[in-house]
Structure formats: structure tokens, C-alpha cells
Amino acid sequence: MAQVIAVTNQKGGVGKTTTTINVAYNLTKAGKSVLLVDLDPQGNASSGLSVSRDKTTTRDVLSGKSSLKDAVQKTSYSKLDVLATDAELATLETEIATEKNRAIRLKEALKDAPYDVVLIDCPPSLGLLTVNALSAAHSVIIPVQTEYYALEGLGQLLETMKLVRQALNPHLAILGVVMTMHNSRTTLSSQVEEQLRANFKDRLFETVVPRNIRVAEAPSHGKPVGEYDKWSKGARAYKALSKEILERLP
């Protein structure tokens, strides 16, 4: 059975999509077959891997119009498939709001998914889409940008996870917290790092992803940074992070 991992944090712009794309890519390089589910109507993960957003999408699968198998697209990278999304996904939440299985649609769709790992790129909210991701997942990866407000929303995320555990998914675990866009020169970064370590202990990944221009440029070329500039600091960090992730998987 696939290990399902949701990459989540309701704070916007903290590196969820970047982390999802680059971890997915590196896990395939380590021999795993990976499905990336783009669960964000912004569709950044889809465009970052240059898959078409005009074909069958996450929305079609969650609304029952398509099977997962028919909807996934291959990428340029072997062993890496994507379930793409488009802006239409945003209206799905209201469409299925009154349906009984609304929170477990993704879980049902991913049952028997023929991959080693499924990585879900969540939107920056704690709405029904994210709840679907948390219900479907074995664990979560939480990217955190090391800046002043970094810790503020984390309480709400942990509370949401607690509710999901109670109602839908008792074994939902934190696979890890990863510091992204880190600027090691500031005292603020080190303070945030200390606080994260105090709160998450061994769940905080050793690897810190630095702020690195190559990481930011790669999506405009439709590539993971490991393809765009293999020896950049960002590419090396995501490779190391993926190694840690593999070590934590059962």
C-alpha cells in the first residue's frame, strides 16, 4: 500500500509546493514510484512540473467523474506521475459540502493507488480540501518558513489534525517539520529554529532548506531544482531532506 503524505500548512507561501515537487522528484531518484496530487486550486505543483491543467483533474476524481487511474498524467521523469488540478477545484468544496463522504473523497480515490508514495500538495487553508488530505494521509510534512509569524498558525493546524484524528483518521502522524527559505544569518531565524526544536523535538528535520534563487527559478522552467541546477544549495538540501524522509517512512 502506498504511504500517503500530506504537505500542509495553512499559511501561504511557506514552501509547500516547492517541497512537494522536489521531494517527489528525489524520492523517484531513490527508486520509489510517486504520485503527486495537486490539491490546490492554484495549480502550482501542476505547472511546476509542466503537466497539462486542461486534462482530467483532481476535481474530476473527487467528484467521482473519473477514476484515479484515468486521471493521472505522466511527467518527464520516470516513476513520477501527477494528478493535476485547475482553478475549478475551488468550487468543489461547496459542491460536495452536504454530502456524507465529503471529507473522505480523496481517501477513497487513493485506495489501492499503485505507488510507493503519494504526496499531496495542500492549499493554504484548513478547509475541506485540506481535511480530505489529512483524512487520506498516514502522515504530514509541515514546511515552516523561519520568520517572525512562522509559529502563529501552527496551533490551528495541530488542532485540526487532532480533530481529524478523532473523527476520521486515528493514526495521522507528523512525519516531520522542515524549515524552508532559511536565512541562517539572522538571529530571528535561529530563534524560530530554537522554538521549533523545543516544540517538535525529533520531528524537526535536520535538513534546513536555504533561501536559494535556483529553487525559485526552477518552476518557471517546469522542472524540479534537481534537474534545473543539480549542484545548487537548494537542490542539495532537497536531496538530503528526501533521504531523511525515506529513513522515517515505515
Ligand SMILES: Nc1ncnc2c1ncn2[C@@H]1O[C@H](COP(=O)(O)OP(=O)(O)OP(=O)(O)O)[C@@H](O)[C@H]1O
Ligand atoms: N528555498 C527557497 N528559496 C527561494 N525561493 C523559494 C524557496 N522555496 C520556495 N520559494 C519561492 O517562494 C514562493 C512560495 O513557495 P511555494 O509556492 O512553494 O509556497 P506554498 O506554501 O506552496 O504557497 P501557497 O500557500 O500559495 O500554496 C515561490 O515563489 C517559490 O518559488
Ligand SMILES: [Mg+2]
Ligand atoms: Mg502551494
